Amino acid sequence: MYNIVLASHGNFAQEMLRSAEMIMGELDGISVFGLHPGDSVDELREKMLDTAKELHETADLLFLCDIVGGSPFNISSILTQMFPGSALIYGASLPILIEAYSQRESMTAHEFVAYITENTSNYLGTFKGEQQ
Amino acid sequence: MDIALARIDDRLIHGQIVTAWVQDTKASELIVADDKAANDEMQKMMLKLATPGSMKLSILSIAEAAKKFSEDQSDTKVLLLLRNPGTALELINAGVEIPKINVGNISNSRSLTGRKKILMYIYLEEADAKNLEELIRQGVELDVRSVPTDKSMDGQTLISKYFE
Numbered sequence: 056m057y058n059i060v061l062a063s064h065g066n067f068a069q070e071m072l073r074s075a076e077m078i079m080g081e082l083d084g085i086s087v088f089g090l091h092p093g094d095s096v097d098e099l100r101e102k103m104l105d106t107a108k109e110l111h112e113t114a115d116l117l118f119l120c121d122i123v124g125g126s127p128f129n130i131s132s133i134l135t136q137m138f139p140g141s142a143l144i145y146g147a148s149l150p151i152l153i154e155a156y157s158q159r160e161s162m163t164a165h166e167f168v169a170y171i172t173e174n175t176s177n178y179l180g181t182f183k184g185e186q187q
Numbered sequence: 188m189d190i191a192l193a194r195i196d197d198r199l200i201h202g203q204i205v206t207a208w209v210q211d212t213k214a215s216e217l218i219v220a221d222d223k224a225a226n227d228e229m230q231k232m233m234l235k236l237a238t239p240g241s242m243k244l245s246i247l248s249i250a251e252a253a254k255k256f257s258e259d260q261s262d263t264k265v266l267l268l269l270r271n272p273g274t275a276l277e278l279i280n281a282g283v284e285i286p287k288i289n290v291g292n293i294s295n296s297r298s299l300t301g302r303k304k305i306l307m308y309i310y311l312e313e314a315d316a317k318n319l320e321e322l323i324r325q326g327v328e329l330d331v332r333s334v335p336t337d338k339s340m341d342g343q344t345l346i347s348k349y350f351e
Contacts, residue, residue, distance in 0.1 A: 092307055095296030096198045100229070126201055129236050133229055 057117040057140075057164040058110040059155055061147065062088040062103065062127035068119075068147075075152050082156050086110065088127065096126045107134045115140035115164040117155055119147035142168040150178045188216075188256060191264040195275055196291035199224065199268050200237040200244075203291070203334055209242070211335040214266035216243040220252035220278050221270045249274065253281035272318035279325060287328040290319070290345065305348050306340075308333050316349040 061068035068087045076082055086106050090099055110116055116138055118131040123145045135141040142164040144151060151171060158167055171178065191212035196204070199219055208214075217238055224230045225248040238244040247255060252267075267285075269275045271293060279285055295302055295310040302310040309331070311319075319342055323329060329342025 093295040093304070093310060095294040096201070097230075098296055100233070104229070124202070124237070126198070126237075129233050132236060133232050136232075137229075 056160055057115040057142075057162070057167065058084060058086070058113065059152075059159060060086045060088070060103070060106065060110070060116055060118045060131065061120075061152070062090075062118060062131050063121035063147075064090050064125055064127060066091075067121055068127075071147065071149060071152055074149055075156065078149075079153060079156065085156070090125075090127055096130075099126065100130045103130050103134060107138055111138045111141075115142075117141070117159075117164040117167060118143040119152060119155065120145045121147060140164060144168060144171060146179075148178060154178065188259045188261060188263050188265045190256075190267050190285060192289055193267040193269065193275070193285045193287070194289040194291050195269050195272055195293065197270050197294050197296065198292050199270065200234050204266070204268070205237065205239050205242075207334045207336075208266060209239070212264065212266055214242075214264045216245070216263055216265045217268065218252060218255070218265050219244070219246045219268045220249055221246070221268075221274055222248045223270065225251070249277045249281055252278060253283050256283045272315050272322060275327075276318050276321055279322070279327070285327060287330060288322065290329055290331040290342070291333055303349055305345060306331070306333075309345070311345075311349045316346055319346055 061072060066089055068089050072085055072087055088103055107116060118135055120128040120131050122128060128145050131143050135143045155167060191214045192208060200217060219234060224246050231246055234246055235244060275288055293309045293311060293315060298312040300313045302312045304310050323342050331340040331345050
């Protein structure tokens with residue numbers, strides 16, 4: 056069992072959740088954070104820390120972030136270290152979010168990231184047309 | 188130490204710094220001079236995480252930074268990061284000579300007196316405007332731009348936009 060936290064630059068996290076809801080119906084209990092131009096990174100960090108503290112009382116935390124090295128990722132990775140049992144995936148995508156939501160009651164956060172690592176090709180792949 | 192760039196940026200170390208500005212200045216060391224960061228373990232972890240492996244990072248209080256700049260006679264190129272105009276002024280008042288300061292991000296963070304949006308990345312509160320004026324009065328040249336390729340705005344223009 057884990058709680059899901061989405062964090063991104065701009066509205067990507069918020070919109071990823073909305074797009075997932077188009078497919079799955081309403082998804083409860085997912086926390087969403089976006090860093091917009093002009094936002095204070097310190098204040099984002101405080102907000103995410105408060106949310107993480109609250110969520111960690113009920114279950115492990117699974118962070119889904121947009122890009123490695125960005126502020127949403129940096130904050131999330133520190134929170135992952137601060138709260139035992141947590142895990143993080145960067146390069147988050149719609150199929151990974153949907154899978155994360157589907158497995159949230161049957162796996163721990165650590166089990167889920169191991170599962171995703173094993174089965175990456177289910178979530179990210181390529182397809183080539185005929186060679187020119 | 189050679190201050191290749193002194194920058195006011197409340198995000199301190201982030202993408203624009205480690206890509207655009209490091210490349211532009213050829214700096215090999217990042218110095219964050221900030222009392223708040225020097226006493227905040229979580230922020231220190233974040234700053235370390237955001238620093239490229241090839242660069243040295245020092246997170247110092249204003250007093251420690253002033254001491255380092257007065258003692259270190261090497262020609263190491265340094266990128267100096269300051270949280271806001273107030274901390275820049277503190278460092279100068281502590282005896283560090285900074286002829287030119289780049290004004291980067293001043294975010295729309297909590298403010299008791301309110302903030303005015305001047306540019307996409309600059310939201311001034313009253314104290315910022317006063318501290319920027321004081322920097323100019325002390326002879327510091329202000330170069331307002333987010334990334335090296337931006338067109339620069341001078342400090343006086345920025346301040347007069349605040350008081351418009």
